[in-house]
Amino acid sequence: MPAGSLRILQVLRAPVGGLFRHVADLTRELSSREHQVGIVVDTLANDAQTEDILKALEAHAALGIHRFPMPRLFGKGDLTTPFAVARLARQLDIDVIHGHGAKGGFYARLALYGRIRAKAFYTPHGGVLHYPASAYSGRLFHRIERALMGKTSAILFESAYAERTYSALIGHPSCRTAIVHNGLRPEEFEPVAAPSDAADFVFVGELRSLKGIFPLVEALATLPEARLVMAGDGPDRPALEARIDELGLSQRVRLVGSRPARHVFAMGRCVIVPSLAESLPYIVLEAAAAQLPVIATNVGGIPEIFGPAAPRLVPPGDAVALAGAMQGFLDGRAQANADMRQLLARVEAGFSLRHMADSIETLYRAA
Template sequence: MTDRPLRILQILRAPVGGLFRHVADLTRALAARGHSAGVVVDTLANDAQTEGLLAALLPHAALGIHRFPMPRLFGKGDLTTPLAVARLARELDVDILHGHGAKGGFYARLALYGRARAKALYTPHGGVLHYPADSRSGRLFHRIERHLMGKTSAIIFESRYAQTVYSALIGAPKTRTEVIHNGLRPEEFIPIRPAPEAADFVFVGELRALKGVFPLIEALAKVPGATLTMAGDGPDRVALESRIAELGLTGRVTLPGSRPARDIFPLGRCAVVPSLAESLPYVVLEAAAAELPVIATRVGGIPEIFGPTANDLIEAGNADALAGAMRDFLDQPERARVAMVTRLAHIRAGFSVEAMTESIEALYRAARPN
């Protein structure tokens, strides 16, 4: 019967960040629709924060949470894990293997060589798209990707940007493809109001150069008196703190550490996402849904999120342009509010977990083995 519940394994390497957020939301939504889902992750995913996230997901994962070695680059696990996933898929009588990210995508499709009856779908989430075509790793990953195309029932892109980059790097897909945007939960559209002590601007993300944290600090120095909360942690935190001190901004920048976005949003009146590269960042969706004005760069799928307000996006890595946008927010708060309302309507219409799940479920049903 075409309407019988499906049995699905979601496969990813590290249960962190936006990729895991997507998988967790999808797993919960599929369970609510009557399907049985399970999750496969790396054996090294065992720090306290990760264990807490997986424990919270377990009640929704009827097929369990399973761990196999998944080396970040290449290692022994790349030979053993596809066979282990194939064995697991047979034992659980799985219909769909959905691989997320480079390694999850490889294992989902390589498992089909192990006589799993399931069909494989793949969402890159950046993944192989982050490796330049002229690099050694890029050439290898892209070659594997082309080889696995024949084992792929459908490729799901979270943005039109990712779809375009995939075709440029790998070649035009020889299988079904669909753009399905990440979605937000209903409670994420509850407005957040700035706290009395809120800074002018708030940044939420990893403290590393790729997230544009250094141009952001340079821009702040060009906006006299403006204040900034920067929530997160990462490999460039020490260098960032040093640069903040060099620019004399210590009293104007607060670094509260890594905390959930909605806990941090009240600490700023305008969200800033100055990334140098992105796919389809949840933080832009979350901030806009919380009814914060957002300043962001024109990278990845962010123009798709901004929709009718995409002309407000600025050039990545340009501290002068970023400073100009920050001054515009301070000088013209009503204009920023109008843009926020327009953007919110666009996101509410096209970026929900319900719509995301319904579209992915339809692909699963179309691919399901007889």
């Protein structure tokens, strides 16, 4: 092993979504810097698609990809998996164990009770922050978080919003903290060109109410002839299809299923992110890097991406305001392109994979 390289174990539950995208990018980048990386994921949620995704990472995971049961809420795996992770960390002589999301964060820090020498890091990625203190599950998760603080070398928040929310729900961390924004790979800054028959707007995300899909189609209903492509799948797809029919939008809304974001960007001229809650969504960064205008809601860490342009963000759940922003794009393409250039410059300057990995690597070495 090269001098100065670290042996790192990344722990997460399900290899899907923005959390996994973050772990996959970080794994590839750390591997390119001659660190040895292993990955721990759930055995309970795997299917053919997730196996293909993990297989593509094998070449960058020199310490292997390991699977243990990680129930979404509470289950038998919560009693056995922390011990299994501790044994694995000892066998692999791990320096750094980094948990991602609520369950990954729990297991990474609980493993230290197995008297391993590794330092534990934790990135919430929303995770435990989505559980309200008014719910029993939320109070339980928050209590566990407070109990594990003493085992944590540092908590890495992907946004200042996540740090504020964590402090409000759980208390100000007693361990070291850092804000490390998500970052994009260099090739993601290549522009995506839309064909002449492209739709006016595109949405990419999970089809569930939290993503603002219902205010989105309600806003579209007030814009004559505007067309929308929606990519993704999720539990609220049947209800969404019913609402589209009810609004008479079947000829103007196209549901294309789950597809890579850049493929979908080529189907439209403006990306809509109408979420009711977020932390620091990759889709906003990806759309800006692809050089498409972005209309987004003022939630979570999205204002941190927009910076000085944050005042033009739309209130969440407000179909009228969303329709106004969409009409503004249709009526003012020159201004929309100027806004896009401003956002692109901000994302290029502060949201690169290299910057993200530099910050995380520095924290690892400091511990």
